[in-house]
Amino acid sequence: MFTIRKDINWNEPHQCLIIGVFDKPAKLVGLAKEADEKLDGQLTALVKDGDISSKKKAVSRIHTLGRLGTKKLLFVGLGKEKELTFESLREAFGKALKSLKDARLTSVSVLIDSFITDELDVLDTGHAFGEAFALANYEFAGYKQKSNEVQKEISEIIVYSDSEPEEVSSAMQVGLIFGKATNSARNLVNIPGNLLTATDLANYSKELASKYGFELEVLEKEDMIELGMGALLAVNQGSEQPPKLIVLKHQGKEEWKDAIALVGKGITFDTGGYSLKTKTGIVGMKTDMGGAAAVLGAMEIIGELRPEQNVVAVIPSTDNMISGNAFKPDDVITSMSGKTIEVLNTDAEGRLVLADAVTYAKQHGAGYIIDIATLTGGVITALGYDMTGAMTNDEALFEQVLEASYEAGEPIWRLPITEKDKERVRGSKIADLNNSPGSAGHAIMGGAFIGEFAEDTPWVHLDIAGTSVSEKATDLGTAGGTGVMARTLAILVERFDMDE
Ligand code: BES
Numbered sequence: 001m002f003t004i005r006k007d008i009n010w011n012e013p014h015q016c017l018i019i020g021v022f023d024k025p026a027k028l029v030g031l032a033k034e035a036d037e038k039l040d041g042q043l044t045a046l047v048k049d050g051d052i053s054s055k056k057k058a059v060s061r062i063h064t065l066g067r068l069g070t071k072k073l074l075f076v077g078l079g080k081e082k083e084l085t086f087e088s089l090r091e092a093f094g095k096a097l098k099s100l101k102d103a104r105l106t107s108v109s110v111l112i113d114s115f116i117t118d119e120l121d122v123l124d125t126g127h128a129f130g131e132a133f134a135l136a137n138y139e140f141a142g143y144k145q146k147s148n149e150v151q152k153e154i155s156e157i158i159v160y161s162d163s164e165p166e167e168v169s170s171a172m173q174v175g176l177i178f179g180k181a182t183n184s185a186r187n188l189v190n191i192p193g194n195l196l197t198a199t200d201l202a203n204y205s206k207e208l209a210s211k212y213g214f215e216l217e218v219l220e221k222e223d224m225i226e227l228g229m230g231a232l233l234a235v236n237q238g239s240e241q242p243p244k245l246i247v248l249k250h251q252g253k254e255e256w257k258d259a260i261a262l263v264g265k266g267i268t269f270d271t272g273g274y275s276l277k278t279k280t281g282i283v284g285m286k287t288d289m290g291g292a293a294a295v296l297g298a299m300e301i302i303g304e305l306r307p308e309q310n311v312v313a314v315i316p317s318t319d320n321m322i323s324g325n326a327f328k329p330d331d332v333i334t335s336m337s338g339k340t341i342e343v344l345n346t347d348a349e350g351r352l353v354l355a356d357a358v359t360y361a362k363q364h365g366a367g368y369i370i371d372i373a374t375l376t377g378g379v380i381t382a383l384g385y386d387m388t389g390a391m392t393n394d395e396a397l398f399e400q401v402l403e404a405s406y407e408a409g410e411p412i413w414r415l416p417i418t419e420k421d422k423e424r425v426r427g428s429k430i431a432d433l434n435n436s437p438g439s440a441g442h443a444i445m446g447g448a449f450i451g452e453f454a455e456d457t458p459w460v461h462l463d464i465a466g467t468s469v470s471e472k473a474t475d476l477g478t479a480g481g482t483g484v485m486a487r488t489l490a491i492l493v494e495r496f497d498m499d500e
């Protein structure tokens with residue numbers, strides 16, 4: 001897919017050459033400057049006149065009218081050089097690549113050195129390009145009988161750089177891996193509930209395990225009964241579909257210790273149970289396994305890059321349905337940890353399945369736990385659709401997650417859990433905990449509940465109810481599943497350093 005070259009032949013008939021242009025002062029560097037010279041300074045003139053915009057994320061396409069072998073030049077505005085971040089570079093590449101895809105090109109060439117700054121070296125720019133390429137090209141195939149005419153795809157990328165070709169190529173490949181894994185997570189989120197049951201998620205995980213050599217364990221209903229997973233089983237009680245608890249292990253250290261547990265909510269459809277959702281609120285609940293998708297996306301990256309860390313992925317999966325046998329408000333259930341739970345709301349099911357999954361992760365030697373879940377509508381009220389809500393019992397672990405999220409361009413914002421909040425989840429008159437202590441601080445109540453099961457193990461909870469699906473297309477993707485947190489989790493694992 002990627003061909004890396006040092007020298008350029010200006011007579012070669014590229015379909016399109018992508019070039020970066022900085023703002024204030026507007027400047028063309030390296031091979032871009034050479035192109036300008038070939039065109040007797042016309043490019044500089046066009047930049048000055050504003051026909052080629054150097055404003056951040058502006059995309060300008062010009063025809064070379066036969067004066068270069070390349071038919072078209074595509075300029076990507078980068079704004080002020082000092083202010084360019086990895087994130088805005090990725091978005092700028094996404095926008096440029098989307099426009100070329102729409103123009104039905106099959107091969108593009110890029111002068112990658114024209115995007116380098118003091119802060120962003122060729123490894124960063126290569127990664128950003130590879131990732132943007134995968135993300136911007138993503139489309140969910142869907143199920144229409146008559147699919148639109150076969151879309152032409154960009155299948156060849158020629159990269160020009162003065163740097164070591166191996167270095168450029170591996171940066172591009174890593175970016176591509178990150179982007180593709182995010183797309184896998186997007187796909188899982190977009191598949192409807194009738195076509196993605198807990199069994200389907202387990203089968204998908206099986207394929208991932210055999211591709212990457214992960215150790216795999218899938219707990220069946222009978223195993224859960226034996227282990228006393230009363231919380232997960234309660235949520236599954238009204239379903240025709242058997243529940244699954246999926247465990248994938250990547251051992252990157254000699255000894256199995258200090259494992260990072262990635263625990264993802266895998267509710268394949270959430271009706272709300274007897275605390276039934278409204279007819280509008282229920283639509284879209286096929287995406288209630290976005291946490292599981294993020295974890296599986298991260299495992300794909302981990303499988304490709306094989307970091308020297310121990311990782312255990314745990315996915316509790318079922319749908320949340322109604323039947324004569326379904327669990328009800330007022331029921332009291334016993335979780336695997338032994339803690340009893342008064343169910344006040346069957347729609348607060350995510351925290352129940354996660355409770356048993358967190359306990360199971362601890363039994364599997366988890367030294368650190370990150371749980372990821374489309375847990376509450378409350379987090380949307382608190383933070384909107386751009387920020388993932390985060391809660392923790394450990395400052396140092398939270399710092400690590402925060403840095404990873406920043407690097408991935410997937411922002412998180414911390415919410416507190418106070419002692420009074422904990423008292424509220426412990427406030428049942430007849431059980432140890434209650435799963436819905438009222439609407440004040442909804443998102444926090446969800447986090448505080450799961451924290452009761454993490455206990456002393458360092459833990460971060462990520463509520464992605466607002467970020468796992470996007471209503472609109474962005475520079476780097478379509479409307480629908482975003483695959484959020486797959487990259488953050490993979491970066492967290494790759495960089496993990498807790499001074500053990
Ligand atoms: N799956 C929902 C949360 C959700 C809402 C995800 C909107 C994506 C978009 C979750 O299981 C739920 O229903 N949470 C309730 C909790 C409440 C009953 C305590 C909520 O947030 O309303």
Ligand code: ZN
Binds near residue numbers: 270272346348349350
């Ligand atoms: Zn629910």
Ligand code: ZN
Binds near residue numbers: 270374375
């Ligand atoms: Zn849910």
